[in-house]
Amino acid sequence: MTLTLTNIAKTFPGGTKALLPTDLEISKGEIVSLLGPSGCGKSTLLRIIAGLETPDAGAKIVFDGEDVTHQSVETRKIGMVFQSYALFPNMSVRGNIGYGLKMQRLPRAEIDSRVNEVIALCRLDAYADRSITALSGGQRQRVALARAMAPRPRVLLLDEPLSALDAALRGQLRDELALLLRQFGITAIFVTHDQDEAMAIADRVAVMSQGEVAQIGTPEVLYRNPATGFVARFVGDAMPLEGRIEADRLHLRGGVLALPKPADGSEVLVRAEDIRIDPEGPVSARVETVTFLGTHYRIALGGLAEGPLFALHTGLSAPKPGEDVRLSIASEALLILPRGLAA
Amino acid sequence: MKSVTKSIPLIVTLLACAFLLIPIIQSVLAGLTVNYFRGLSSGLTLKWVGQVWELYSGSIFLSIWLALACLVVTLILGVPAAYALARNPGRASRILEEFISLPLAIPGLALALALLQLYGTLQGFRTSWSFILVGHVLYTLPFMVRSVLSVLAAIDLKSLEEGAASLGAGPARRFFDIVVPNALPGILAGALTVVTLSIGEFNLTWMLHTPYLKTLPVGLADSYASMRLEVASAYTLVFFVMIVPLLIAMQWASARAQRIVQ
Ligand SMILES: Nc1ncnc2c1ncn2[C@@H]1O[C@H](COP(=O)(O)OP(=O)(O)OP(=O)(O)O)[C@@H](O)[C@H]1O
Numbered sequence A: 001m002t003l004t005l006t007n008i009a010k011t012f013p014g015g016t017k018a019l020l021p022t023d024l025e026i027s028k029g030e031i032v033s034l035l036g037p038s039g040c041g042k043s044t045l046l047r048i049i050a051g052l053e054t055p056d057a058g059a060k061i062v063f064d065g066e067d068v069t070h071q072s073v074e075t076r077k078i079g080m081v082f083q084s085y086a087l088f089p090n091m092s093v094r095g096n097i098g099y100g101l102k103m104q105r106l107p108r109a110e111i112d113s114r115v116n117e118v119i120a121l122c123r124l125d126a127y128a129d130r131s132i133t134a135l136s137g138g139q140r141q142r143v144a145l146a147r148a149m150a151p152r153p154r155v156l157l158l159d160e161p162l163s164a165l166d167a168a169l170r171g172q173l174r175d176e177l178a179l180l181l182r183q184f185g186i187t188a189i190f191v192t193h194d195q196d197e198a199m200a201i202a203d204r205v206a207v208m209s210q211g212e213v214a215q216i217g218t219p220e221v222l223y224r225n226p227a228t229g230f231v232a233r234f235v236g237d238a239m240p241l242e243g244r245i246e247a248d249r250l251h252l253r254g255g256v257l258a259l260p261k262p263a264d265g266s267e268v269l270v271r272a273e274d275i276r277i278d279p280e281g282p283v284s285a286r287v288e289t290v291t292f293l294g295t296h297y298r299i300a301l302g303g304l305a306e307g308p309l310f311a312l313h314t315g316l317s318a319p320k321p322g323e324d325v326r327l328s329i330a331s332e333a334l335l336i337l338p339r340g341l342a343a
Numbered sequence B: 001m002k003s004v005t006k007s008i009p010l011i012v013t014l015l016a017c018a019f020l021l022i023p024i025i026q027s028v029l030a031g032l033t034v035n036y037f038r039g040l041s042s043g044l045t046l047k048w049v050g051q052v053w054e055l056y057s058g059s060i061f062l063s064i065w066l067a068l069a070c071l072v073v074t075l076i077l078g079v080p081a082a083y084a085l086a087r088n089p090g091r092a093s094r095i096l097e098e099f100i101s102l103p104l105a106i107p108g109l110a111l112a113l114a115l116l117q118l119y120g121t122l123q124g125f126r127t128s129w130s131f132i133l134v135g136h137v138l139y140t141l142p143f144m145v146r147s148v149l150s151v152l153a154a155i156d157l158k159s160l161e162e163g164a165a166s167l168g169a170g171p172a173r174r175f176f177d178i179v180v181p182n183a184l185p186g187i188l189a190g191a192l193t194v195v196t197l198s199i200g201e202f203n204l205t206w207m208l209h210t211p212y213l214k215t216l217p218v219g220l221a222d223s224y225a226s227m228r229l230e231v232a233s234a235y236t237l238v239f240f241v242m243i244v245p246l247l248i249a250m251q252w253a254s255a256r257a258q259r260i261v262q
């Protein structure tokens, strides 16, 4: 299903502008993630698409050419997976999964066969007749997905579906979910505040900040060509360098970096993996702390930014805290972005 | 020495139990002895119980009928009221909840007087059982609302309903498929409380009753005032037999509902 959102905004009764006017177009079978920090309006946008929240006047929500702006949630034929799963404790796994089909008044036999089909797809066979309270977090998550998918919704909306799980399980279920969503071939919108999750699952990611979509694009585009400093910081943890810019030179306390283009009035950001310890490098910095993380060392460097700047260092040994080291940063790796736009 | 200090609390407990139980046992026995003043040696009989049945079976049935009617009314009013309060938490809801609970703070006598002043002149209503029912509903409704509300407040009702709505369930389906089944422990505890309170209610009912409408406790007072002691005691026995199982069931249901709340 194609989803077209035009001029979607939300002001809550207290006056909170949770969402500023937003347009979004999602094509058939696409999985889009809404990524952003807490309170940026991700859930609000998702709930407006679901019909659980009414947008401000002037909004238009179109599902496959059909204007659903004024339809209630019951009639929109959406599937929703909630952060808390919202499984019905008074029904078994099978009862939960079949509930949407029951609402469609399908014949008993068809309900059973479609429930069984989804149960098999989500590998829930062993738990089908259990009560919800007798399931683990990961199993509940799969039941929530199966319940939303069984009625074959036009679009699947997921609000932080993995955040109630512990870290180890979250990683595993993230890949499973990505695979399942593609198997279903459904158009889906996925809310998360975890960039790894967004990148692993989504075809396109919409990065949101303070009620606005700051940038929307594939994970690669967001990572390589962030549109704002906010996107660069949020996707891939870019850090700003502190210094004086003169045309295509950045004068840092410990040396001068060549920039790919003149950057007066902009800010320059860099990612930890692009900072190289290099005896021939043009810049020097003081090592503050060194953390060994197995695959790499994380080194905090002083003198390049307001706070410490982190460098990711692979190798068999690392410099010691207190040492001065020389660094190099490839000029293509420097992100030059307008200063002060979208925090 | 140690065993003595240990056994003191036990002895105190047993004495307290005896203090409570002995009058009850005595009363029950009085209802079963042929002649109370000659004691157990006069023999045991069910004659008095039979007499109670003859004289007061109307009261027993009226009480059961009133309790069931009261239950139906408090279910119809109380469950949706608790649901509305749970779905709209806020100052207005708190005030409304206090308002519903007001009859708890007012003595039954005062409540009855107010009802008499308000409706006493409506002859048909004044003399019908539904007049007493109104009093019982006013008195028991807060128990039903609070019991259901405490269970509803403990579950994530909003998300559950949103989940059901996203699957195509309208408001009525959500109420009967999701709200009621999940509130069931609270409804059950509330129902047993309402029935127990309605059957045992005396203050209010005594003010509202007419000579032709005597409930179980009113009949009990009547029998103590006008019958021989054995009959009144047998009446107590009948009353116990009815109310004790209800009390036990109520305790059990409340404990069950409490487990959900925690
Ligand atoms: N019902 C409401 N009434 C008033 N303000 C609300 C309501 N719901 C959300 N808000 C406000 O709207 C803003 C956006 O909320 P929203 O839930 O969309 O954020 P979010 O991006 O989903 O955050 P999180 O990651 O914490 O879930 C927040 O400032 C929040 O406080």
Ligand SMILES: [Mg+2]
Binding pocket: A042, A043, A044, A159
């Ligand atoms: Mg949210």
